[in-house]
Amino acid sequence: MSDRRGFLLDTRPFTASRHFTWMWLGALVAGVGNALTAVAVGLHVYELTHSTFAVSMVGVAALVPTLFAGLYGGTIVDRFDRRLVALASAVLAWLATAAILLLAVLERETIWILYVLSALNAMGATLVSASRQAIIPNLLEPELLPAAGALNGMSMGLVVTLGPALAGLLVARHGFAITYGLDLLLFCGAFLGLAALPPMPPEPGAEHKTWAAIRESFRYIRATPVVAMSFIVDIVAMTLGNPRSLFPALGAVVIGGGAVTAGLLAASSAIGAVLCSLFSGRIVGWKRHGRAVNLSVIAYGLFTVGLGIVALLVHTGHWPGGVGSPDRLNHSALAAAMLMLFGMGASDNVSAIFRNTILQQAVPDRIRGRMQGIYIMVVTGGPRLGDLFVGLVALGAVWAPPLVGGLAIAAVVAALIRLVPVFHHYDATA
Secondary structure: OHHOOOOOOOOOHHHHHHHHHHHHHHHHHHHHHHHHHHHHHHHHHHHHHHOOOHHHHHHHHOOHHHHHHHHHHHHHHOOOHHHHHHHHHHHHHHHHHHHHHHHHHHHOHHHHHHHHHHHHHHHHHHHHHHHHHHHHHHHHHHHHHHHHHHHHHHHHHHHHHHHHHHHHHHHHHHHHHHHHHHHHHHOHHHHHHOOOOOOOOOOOOOOOHHHHHHHHHHHHHOOOOHHHHHHHHHHHHHHOOOOOHHHHHHHHOOOOHHHHHHHHHHHHHHHHHHHHHHHHOHHHHHOOHHHHHHHHHHHHHHHHHHHHHHHHHHHOOOOOOOOOOEEOOHHHHHHHHHHEEEEEEEEHHHHHHHHHHHHHHOHHHHHHHHHHHHHHHHHHHHHHHHHHHHHHOOOOOOOOHHHHHHHHHHHHHHHHHOHHHHHOOOOOOO
């Protein structure tokens, strides 16, 4: 990228491809709606059970369908027209949300039904995302892929900034049904963005036998340590450093403020991701992609430790203002927690830009859908494992998961740098 662009976001992918632009806009609008439902379901389950463990099980219940969609769905993305696969998957996610809305309107919801429908929604979203990411390299030149990654990072940041904040406000003021209904309307953006794409038929030579295609995927990963490590470091970060299941409890019994605080905490990491993308002009020019991933994940772990320290000090009465409640907010503790989450979001965004660029540049088109399926399986399945980690560790103390998990992230990635130096020294221009 030229020096003239400085630190600002590189928007050349928009001018290079109108199809990319429409797909990006559709994903942004639909993503905001999907984030509304994701946060609202967590709050809904907490209202029904008053249990952080029950909230964490929303993610765990979606784990197996997500793994299935990533592993088997990736073969579908490589076997059929990627545009049609994405559209069909979007329909599945939309119908799952429609069912959640219907149950909320009828006041017939139970936690088990919410678990099942959330799992179906996650399965559809996994296939949509895998299809989109596999399509992008067919729309843009290779040198624009890091910039596209930054744009997608900004989109995801906006999604999880606006979605959770709106969810907290909507649930607090208007209830769950209105929140789910707005998701249905916004999700129509996904259909518009995908319908604008040209046909995306599979590349000749792609493996059509499902199990043979899956075996080929894992043979490729084993033979390509750079690709394997891009998955491993994210699994480590998302399993040990995903605090989202703590947010309802932090809002209820630690920082205070209830659902509004939960929404603000969920949005904070996304704000960090958005600002990181807005000033990513120099970042997308980095060529040492492996080093960028490793160092950003270590930073993510340290910010996670910071969040745990804030929660510990408030919970034990050593933070000014003391422990909060749904009706009494500790403002300084909220600001500190949001700052830590801001840093987590920025660090994770840098990691995501280069992990996805590695997959899009290094992987052949005939297998790209499967690699993106595994990638999405990791980035969506990892947080589900993280929900389980948080739920179990939080049974001892609500502050323990980020403190213990963050330290473990930094230690594990530091060890991986020594064990797998080829990834740390990976150069995209070599």
